[in-house]
Amino acid sequence: MLTLCLSLLLLVTNNSNHSQTTNKKEEIMKFELIQLPYAANALEPVISKATIEFHHGKHLQAYVNNLNNLIPGTKFENAPLEQIVAESDGAIFNNAGQILNHNLYFTQFSPKGGGKPSGKLAEAIDKTWGSFENFQKEFNTAGAGLFGSGWVWLAKDKDGKLSITKEANGSNPVAKGLTPILGFDVWEHAYYLDYQNRRPDHLTALWKIIDWDAVGKRY
């Protein structure tokens, strides 16, 4: 009965990125590769099928495998991703951050995307940057100017105030106590097959596939 209660508690307190292994006595939670909400070729020509297959199937899978190898026996064994990113460092932070980053990244696109945000997110963007176009310009500039590998994010603080943050390598706004809303991956693996060194062109094209319904729900 105690084991059953413990299992239920673990299931309830962990987010949907976890699943339970069935071959161990202990209730070890494991992270899984998220399913894409579209076909691998659905975002072409903005992101090619080959880039999606490498980015999701190889790079993100590697981060998932790494984290699952790193966390058993640590205090993060059954923690949600956001908590791990907020509290860890070193290899655990890098791999957990990249899983969180990519889970948000891949679920913010749609082949029917593009256009502009609406509702409260649109109002907050207008209030902060004057217009959606000004926000886009600042966001693109931040992403193009980020040295090396990393991410540019639209994030909100606890009061709903928006900001653009640059995150080095695998970091995420949750490490600064912020909530990530929209993120562009500026690691070369995100665009090199399709755009080679033309990172700004890739960033400009990404706006055509943003699923503003999905992104708006994060605000």
Ligand SMILES: [Fe+2]
């Ligand atoms: Fe990536």
